[in-house]
Amino acid sequence: MPWMPGFRYGALLPPLALNLLVSDTERAAAFYRDVLDAEVHYRDIDFAAVRVGPAEVMLHADHTHDDHPWSADLAGGATRGVGAQLRLLGIDPDAVEARAREHGARLVAAATDKGHGWRETLVRDPDGYEWAVGVLIEPAKGPFGPHEVATS
Numbered sequence: 786m787p788w789m790p791g792f793r794y795g796a797l798l799p800p801l802a803l804n805l806l807v808s809d810t811e812r813a814a815a816f817y818r819d820v821l822d823a824e825v826h827y828r829d830i831d832f833a834a835v836r837v838g839p840a841e842v843m844l845h846a847d848h849t850h851d852d853h854p855w856s857a858d859l860a861g862g863a864t865r866g867v868g869a870q871l872r873l874l875g876i877d878p879d880a881v882e883a884r885a886r887e888h889g890a891r892l893v894a895a896a897t898d899k900g901h902g903w904r905e906t907l908v909r910d911p912d913g914y915e916w917a918v919g920v921l922i923e924p925a926k927g928p929f930g931p932h933e934v935a936t937s
Contacts, residue, residue, distance in 0.1 A: 787827070788827060788829075794834065798841055799839075799841055801840075802840070802841040802842070802843065803840060803841070803842045803843065803871065804842075804843045804845060805842065805843070805844055805845070805865075805910075805912070805914055806845050806846075806847050806849075806850055806855070806859065806865070806912075807844045807845065807846065807847070807910075807911070807912045808846075808847055808911075808912055809846075809911070810828060810829070810830060810831065810832060810833045810844050810845075810846050811828065811830075812911050813833065813844045813910060813911055813912060814828045814833040814835060814844060816888070816890060816910045816911050817833075817835045817837060817842065817844075817910070818835070819884060819887075819888045819890075820881060820884045820885050820888055820890045820908060820910075821837050821838075821876065821881060821884075821908075821916065821918065822837075822876070822880070822881075822884070823835040823836055823837040823842070824836045830846065831845065831846045831848075831849050832844065832845055832846065832849065837873060837876075837916075838873050838875050838876050838918075839873075839875065840873055847859055864913060865912050865913040865914060866909075866912070866913045866914040866915055867913075869914075869915070870907075870915050870916075870917050871914060871915065871916045871917070872916075872917045872918075873916065873917070873918045873919075874903065874918075874919060874920065874921065875920065876918040876919065876920070877920060878896040878904050878905050878906035878918055878919045878920065879896045879904075879906070881896075881906050881908060881918050882895055882896045882906045882908075885906075885908045890908055890909070890910075890911075891908060891909035891910075892906070892907070892908055893907035893908060893909055893915060894906060894907040896919075898922050899919075899922075902921055902922055902923065903917075903919040903920065903921060903922065904919050904920055904921075904922050905917050905918060905919030906918060906919065
């Protein structure tokens with residue numbers, strides 16, 4: 786996608802999109818492209834727009850948020866993404882694991898069948914954001930109990 790004014794891009798965003806601050810947009814965009822098979826719509830020195838499966842992810846260079854309250858934490862060496870895991874269903878975990886190994890990305894956990902019904906792998910991007918990507922092992926079947934949720 787060619788450059789467009791921010792207000793136009795903002796109008797195209799889905800109801801849920803991720804905005805991640807990164808230390809290097811080129812390095813971050815390469816990880817998303819090479820490991821998570823993302824489509825990089827746009828990238829410059831300050832910003833990259835990528836589509837990971839159905840998710841729109843914005844990668845902003847740290848300095849673009851210098852006036853934000855987090856900037857002091859980041860400048861002080863705060864660890865990014867601690868306590869958050871970005872989960873995305875519909876991406877082949879075995880392929881992601883293979884690409885992570887090929888590109889020297891941080892593989893947190895190999896592709897494994899999990900008790901919650903996913904086959905998933907865990908990878909960390911260059912800035913420490915952790916992604917759990919996977920596929921359903923077996924499609925969810927009903928009827929569901931009062932504390933279960935169908936994903937249709």
